[in-house]
Amino acid sequence: MTTAANIPSWLGVAASLTLILLAGVVAWRTRLGITRELLIVTVRAFAQLAAVGLLLGVVFDYGGLPAAFGWLAVMAVIAGQVAGRRAAGLPGSRRNATIAIAVGVVVTMGVLLALRIIDSTPTVVIPVGGMVVSGAMVATGVTLRRVRDDARSSRPEIEARLALGLSARDAFAPTRRDAVRTALIPSMDQTKVVGLIALPGAMTGLILAGVAPLAAIRYQIAVMYMLLSAAIVAATLAARLTERDLFDQAHRLHPLD
Amino acid sequence: MTDTPPAFRLLDVSLSRGSARILTQVTAAVPAGGVTALVGPSGSGKSSLLRLLNRFDDPDSGHVFVAGTDVRDVDVLELRRRVGLVAQRPVLLAPTIAAELRVGHPDLTSDEIGALLRRVGLDHLDAERTTAGLSGGEAQRLAFARALALQPEVLLLDEPTSALDSTAADTVLEVVSSFAASGLTVLVVSHDLARLADVAAHAIVLEGGRVVDEGPTDTVKYLGGN
Numbered sequence: 090m091t092t093a094a095n096i097p098s099w100l101g102v103a104a105s106l107t108l109i110l111l112a113g114v115v116a117w118r119t120r121l122g123i124t125r126e127l128l129i130v131t132v133r134a135f136a137q138l139a140a141v142g143l144l145l146g147v148v149f150d151y152g153g154l155p156a157a158f159g160w161l162a163v164m165a166v167i168a169g170q171v172a173g174r175r176a177a178g179l180p181g182s183r184r185n186a187t188i189a190i191a192v193g194v195v196v197t198m199g200v201l202l203a204l205r206i207i208d209s210t211p212t213v214v215i216p217v218g219g220m221v222v223s224g225a226m227v228a229t230g231v232t233l234r235r236v237r238d239d240a241r242s243s244r245p246e247i248e249a250r251l252a253l254g255l256s257a258r259d260a261f262a263p264t265r266r267d268a269v270r271t272a273l274i275p276s277m278d279q280t281k282v283v284g285l286i287a288l289p290g291a292m293t294g295l296i297l298a299g300v301a302p303l304a305a306i307r308y309q310i311a312v313m314y315m316l317l318s319a320a321i322v323a324a325t326l327a328a329r330l331t332e333r334d335l336f337d338q339a340h341r342l343h344p345l346d
Numbered sequence: 347m348t349d350t351p352p353a354f355r356l357l358d359v360s361l362s363r364g365s366a367r368i369l370t371q372v373t374a375a376v377p378a379g380g381v382t383a384l385v386g387p388s389g390s391g392k393s394s395l396l397r398l399l400n401r402f403d404d405p406d407s408g409h410v411f412v413a414g415t416d417v418r419d420v421d422v423l424e425l426r427r428r429v430g431l432v433a434q435r436p437v438l439l440a441p442t443i444a445a446e447l448r449v450g451h452p453d454l455t456s457d458e459i460g461a462l463l464r465r466v467g468l469d470h471l472d473a474e475r476t477t478a479g480l481s482g483g484e485a486q487r488l489a490f491a492r493a494l495a496l497q498p499e500v501l502l503l504d505e506p507t508s509a510l511d512s513t514a515a516d517t518v519l520e521v522v523s524s525f526a527a528s529g530l531t532v533l534v535v536s537h538d539l540a541r542l543a544d545v546a547a548h549a550i551v552l553e554g555g556r557v558v559d560e561g562p563t564d565t566v567k568y569l570g571g572n
Contacts (some may be wrong), residue, residue: 248490249437252400252448254427254496324542339401 098132106131109154149211152301156209161198161218168226170211172327176233179240185330186229193225193323194218197315206311211219220291220312221319228272228320231328235268236331241345247343265328269321280313289313351414353378353531354399355508359408361394361555368394369405369555374472376500376550378413381522381532383542385568386552391458392535393434395552396468399533400429413499430493434505436485444473446488451495462491466521483514487521500531508540539568 097105109131116124148156169187176182198218201207207217242249243264250260283289284306288296293307296302336342352375361369369391376382376459388393397403398410399488401422417425440446447462448454456473463469464489480488486506493501503522505508507515523545525532536542541550542563549566551559559566 104553245433245437246439249404249433249439250449251402252426252431253492254423255450291439326434339404341402 145215148215152211154209154214157214157218160211160215161194161222164192164219164222165194165225169220170227172182172226172230172233175230176237176331177182179233179237179331179345180334181331182233182237185327185334186226186233188330189229189323189327190225192326193229193319194221196297196322197221197225197319200318201311201315217312217315221315224276224316225323228276228324231272231275232268232324233331235271236265236328236335237345239264239268240335240342244342251340251342255284257340257342258332260340261332261335261342265332269324269328272324273317273320276317283309283313288301350378351411352376353396353413355414355535356395356398357409359395359398359405359410359413359424361391361398361403361405363565366407369398369553371408372552372555372557374557374560376531377472377548378531379526379529380548381526381542382561383539383546384535384552385537385539385549387537390552391555392537392552393504396431396504396533396535397500399500399502399558400426400431402431408430408479415567427496428498429500429501429502432486432489432493432504432506435509436489438477438480438485438488440476440477442476443468443471443488446477447473447492447495449492452475458480458495462495465524466493467517468490481514483510483517486510486518487516490521490525498530500533501525503532503534505535505537507536515541515566539563539566 095212112246113124113127114123116127148160152159166187168190170183172190173183173186176186198214198221201217202209207213240261247264249258251257279289284292289309289312291312292302292305295305295308334343337346350372354376355370356374359369359372360367372391380565384395386390394403398405399412399417399515401417404418412420412425420428437448438446443463444454444456444459447459459473462470462482463471463473468484468487468491471484477485490501490503490506506522507518510518517542522532522534526545532540539551542549546563548561549559549561549568550557551566551568559568
């Protein structure tokens with residue numbers, strides 16, 4: 090049920106429903122109460138990916154590079170909303186998350202394209218850009234959540250520094266650095282153990298598509314570096330932008346509910 | 347002889363938080379030099395008033411003057427260096443005593459650190475020792491020294507003895523007296539005027555967000571309370 094390039098046929102996809110059936114039986118028998126949700130997410134994943142597949146086909150065939158960048162812009166906006174929602178209660182969180190992710194993507198993709206590390210074709214820009222957006226989104230979401238929680242719990246420390254005449258930026262610096270460091274742990278760990286614990290996505294995809302492992306790792310190395318870059322740029326910027334919204338002109342920390 | 351303006355003057359100051367009225371038309375003065383006690387029962391608005399003096403908050407109406415100038419006309423970072431505030435429970439920010447004193451003044455020399463520790467009676471401690479494990483009274487005095495490192499004109503102390511045992515509280519108040527003797531203006535918030543009677547020359551009594559009495563400590567009426 091696979092084609093020459095090791096890709097499942099539609100019949101193969103239908104057969105993979107067996108796994109959902111198995112999961113459904115386990116969920117039903119153990120009374121997890123998620124059988125209905127399982128059905129919904131199964132249909133939803135199918136519908137979303139089918140729609141994306143169709144749309145990507147159109148973009149690849151007719152849209153060219155401008156449509157590819159437009160696609161990335163839409164992904165960055167959606168990612169910004171998702172990451173911003175992680176820190177509900179933080180002023181300007183969705184706006185700041187969107188800006189941070191967008192800048193992380195522009196910087197990272199800009200370097201990848203300017204140095205001709207990747208091809209400037211929609212078939213490359215969209216999937217690679219998607220990975221960059223996703224990496225930036227995760228780092229931004231964790232950063233903002235951490236910034237929000239620490240701005241609440243560390244108010245006495247922050248005010249003790251402000252009381253010594255430190256600017257909002259200096260008084261908040263330890264909290265900000267801590268949040269960004271925490272947000273980067275997954276990217277750093279992923280980079281540390283890449284290839285040892287799991288074969289990463291890009292490399293897996295290339296090997297499945299029949300590319301030689303030594304060629305596939307070249308792509309994966311560039312992917313790991315770009316994910317680190319996107320995460321660091323987005324997380325740092327998200328924390329900086331949020332810091333401006335957390336304090337007023339008189340260097341006072343706004344109350345956070 | 348020219349008149350020295352008070353260290354702080356509050357003129358018709360009101361403050362609300364949400365629908366709650368915290369301070370109502372407060373008019374009072376903190377004389378320059380010496381110790382002033384700001385007393386009142388719990389919830390009377392003492393700590394909120396303190397936060398107006400270094401602009402951690404601004405009043406809804408009225409004015410706060412520092413040495414004759416409206417606090418809003420002073421650069422806020424400069425104001426906070428001129429007016430040190432030490433919170434009720436001092437928060438230590440650095441791993442060692444020397445680093446703690448350098449938080450607001452990174453260029454402090456070893457000699458200056460030694461002098462600061464002497465000023466708060468902590469000169470028996472090694473400046474390179476960790477701040478973990480300091481007693482409540484030592485931590486409180488280290489927080490005083492951290493604020494003094496900036497050579498402020500005024501020190502605002504929020505309930506400096508409330509979390510301490512009697513002996514530690516006495517030591518802290520001796521240190522506060524010595525500040526006043528060196529010409530510093532100190533405003534001490536407390537719910538216990540009797541404890542400050544030997545230290546503070548002047549007192550302001552707040553009740554329900556209003557000033558109910560003000561003057562020399564031995565003449566003000568305050569029945570006390572928590």
